[in-house]
Amino acid sequence: VKACLQQIEKTEPQIKALLAQNGEEALKLAAEMDKQGPDASKPLWGVPVVIKDVLATKGITTTCGSKILENFVPFYDATSIAKLKEAGAIIIAKANMDEFAMGSTTENSAYQTTRNPCDLNRVPGGSSGGSGATVTAGQCFAALGTDTGGSIRLPASFCGCVGVKPTYGRVSRYGMIAYGSSLDQIGPMTRTVEDSARVLNVIAGHDPRDSTSVNCEVPDYVGALGKRTDLSGLTIGLPEEYWGEGISEEVSEVCRNAIKKAEELGAKTVPVKLAMTEYAIATYYIIAMAEASSNLSRFDGIRYGHRTKNADELIDLYTKSRTEAFGDEVQRRIIIGTYVLSAGYYDAYYCKAAQIRRLMRNDFEKAFESCDLIAGPACPTTAFPVGELTADPLQMYLMDIFTISLNLVGMPGMSLPVGIGKDTNMPVGLQLMGPAFGETTMLQAAHVLE
Ligand code: GLN
Numbered sequence: 001v002k003a004c005l006q007q008i009e010k011t012e013p014q015i016k017a018l019l020a021q022n023g024e025e026a027l028k029l030a031a032e033m034d035k036q037g038p039d040a041s042k043p044l045w046g047v048p049v050v051i052k053d054v055l056a057t058k059g060i061t062t063t064c065g066s067k068i069l070e071n072f073v074p075f076y077d078a079t080s081i082a083k084l085k086e087a088g089a090i091i092i093a094k095a096n097m098d099e100f101a102m103g104s105t106t107e108n109s110a111y112q113t114t115r116n117p118c119d120l121n122r123v124p125g126g127s128s129g130g131s132g133a134t135v136t137a138g139q140c141f142a143a144l145g146t147d148t149g150g151s152i153r154l155p156a157s158f159c160g161c162v163g164v165k166p167t168y169g170r171v172s173r174y175g176m177i178a179y180g181s182s183l184d185q186i187g188p189m190t191r192t193v194e195d196s197a198r199v200l201n202v203i204a205g206h207d208p209r210d211s212t213s214v215n216c217e218v219p220d221y222v223g224a225l226g227k228r229t230d231l232s233g234l235t236i237g238l239p240e241e242y243w244g245e246g247i248s249e250e251v252s253e254v255c256r257n258a259i260k261k262a263e264e265l266g267a268k269t270v271p272v273k274l275a276m277t278e279y280a281i282a283t284y285y286i287i288a289m290a291e292a293s294s295n296l297s298r299f300d301g302i303r304y305g306h307r308t309k310n311a312d313e314l315i316d317l318y319t320k321s322r323t324e325a326f327g328d329e330v331q332r333r334i335i336i337g338t339y340v341l342s343a344g345y346y347d348a349y350y351c352k353a354a355q356i357r358r359l360m361r362n363d364f365e366k367a368f369e370s371c372d373l374i375a376g377p378a379c380p381t382t383a384f385p386v387g388e389l390t391a392d393p394l395q396m397y398l399m400d401i402f403t404i405s406l407n408l409v410g411m412p413g414m415s416l417p418v419g420i421g422k423d424t425n426m427p428v429g430l431q432l433m434g435p436a437f438g439e440t441t442m443l444q445a446a447h448v449l450e
Helices: 002-014 021-038 080-088 129-136 153-159 191-204 221-225 249-264 276-296 312-325 330-342 347-367 393-398 404-409 440-447
Strands: 018-021 050-054 090-095 142-147 162-165 186-188 235-239 269-270 373-377 414-422 427-433
Touching: 002 018, 002 021, 002 090, 018 129, 021 090, 021 162, 050 129, 080 090, 080 142, 080 191, 090 129, 129 153, 129 330, 129 414, 142 191, 153 162, 153 414, 153 427, 162 191, 162 440, 186 191, 186 373, 191 221, 191 440, 221 440, 235 249, 249 414, 249 427, 249 440, 269 414, 276 330, 276 347, 276 393, 276 404, 312 393, 330 347, 330 440, 347 404, 373 440, 414 440
Parallel strands: 050 090, 050 142, 235 269, 235 373
Antiparallel strands: 018 090, 142 186, 162 186, 162 414, 373 427, 414 427
16 A cells, blocks of 8 residues: 555646545554454455546545546445445545546546556546556556446556456446446456456356346456467457457557467457447437437436525526536537437437447357457547547547447457557557357457457
8 A cells, every 4th residue: 555655646737647545544554454353354455546537436536537526435335346445445446537427538627637657648538548557657556437438448558558348237337426327337458368357256246236237157367367278269359340340550460469469379260240330329329319418317416416696596507507517528428318319309319329328239249159269459540639629529439439339238348458559668468258148268369368
């Protein structure tokens, strides 16, 4: 804990990965644990962790990157947090993020712009950019992120760390401030695959407080890693939609080399088709914004957070509180989400998107009939300079092209750092995707390839 806090002191003024810090409490807890001695029943005993600020942490300010929750201190822990604590992990800080997890660069945070530790002029990716940056900067040993459309995999790819989005329902969402409830998942971001497996072992599992968490056995992800030393017998599907046009040359080169390495290690590769990829951005942004507009209606200036000082009557109070405290991107999404759900447009937009979502799921299920895992780049480019895409939300949305399909179909995926791009000198992430509850094979393959 001390070493991590020192590293925070040294690197944080430049990187700005963190919001609330919990150093003093963390040191106290660590000292107490030291006194009692190591506890083998606690798999994360004494491990310093950082938590994305979208997760409720008892007694530690939880802002979700928004001014509307500026001074919100939860009186309870999210289930994932309770499980981390139970396993002996020590929370040292909360991580910066795009406001309400809406964004791909962490520039939408209402508080600060986090920098990529590999190049301070570049973005760390988002929306879990603080989590990616804190791990890569060596400020902690593991961070939790959340992934609604790529927010774990994209920053992992940009910062050069490992990031895992589990199957929808694998990890309880209780205590996660909802963005798109049918898409959101919590997952680990770490320096190694083994560390991610360790964290996933702890946070996975059924929770009666989240009706969408699935009641099926949690395998021992860590134990499984030792059971595979090569990739023989494994078939990896390569979707042409993920390897064709639109990918930068350096990303394509590094990812192709990683696939070559997988083949040398015994994997067989086959082409697969994910024809619905073309509609992924439109479908995702309709569904995510629709769900967001509904989820964010609870921030009304009455029950939590910011309340305007100059309201004349109730409606005026709602409007002014929300206008004052929500950022531009959040307001844009509430308006679009409300529009696609409104009578008269529901059938044309939301309902169509829900139908396409089903077809996408069929695509993936069909693809997994001929392969064990699917692989492609996590993002078309490496991390780009701060400010480059802020004026163009549509360009920003396009960055999610390779990550969002998986959230729509609920399947697990991860980004594994596989090299450095020759043009930008920045990390490149290979995305591995598995069928529902196929985390074990995915983590094993990543561990062999690492
Ligand atoms: N960039 C996507 C969005 O803005 C994904 C965000 C996420 O996964 N939380 O919606």
